[in-house]
Amino acid sequence: MKAFKTSFRVIVFVAVVCLFLCPTTSLAKIYYLTILHTNDHHGHFLKFSPFNNPDVGGMAARSTLVNIVRAEIEDAGGHVLLLSAGNVNIGVVVSCT
Known part of the structure; x- marks a missing residue:
């Protein structure tokens, strides 16, 4: 169960970083x-x-x-x-x- 939580957190972190830092996937307007x-x-x-x-x-x-x-x-x-x-x-x- 602990390994699942750690893997889930890593996946969520990578998704958030990609969403906000990658210019092609950014949904925010400046x-x-x-x-x-x-x-x-x-x-x-x-x-x-x-x-x-x-x-x-x-x-x-x-x-x-x-x-x-x-x-x-x-x-x-x-x-x-x-x-x-x-x-x-x-x-x-x-x-x-």
Whole structure:
């Protein structure tokens, strides 16, 4: 009985390896997913100048960058998931400082 269990396990192992590693028998389709994540806008809807560095950030710049990355990935056959953790406003409803 012990030899049967061992033989059965070996046969199952070989079958699983062949099923998932052999490209001709693979049943899985490969998807390429890129996850983009934004966070902590802190009310910077417009460009701002921190530490004498002019025209940094802003929602328009972020949107442009996301659209460029999304187009490149989709042209290569991939998919994009854009997530935002929010934190858009801090303090007052509109803060552009």
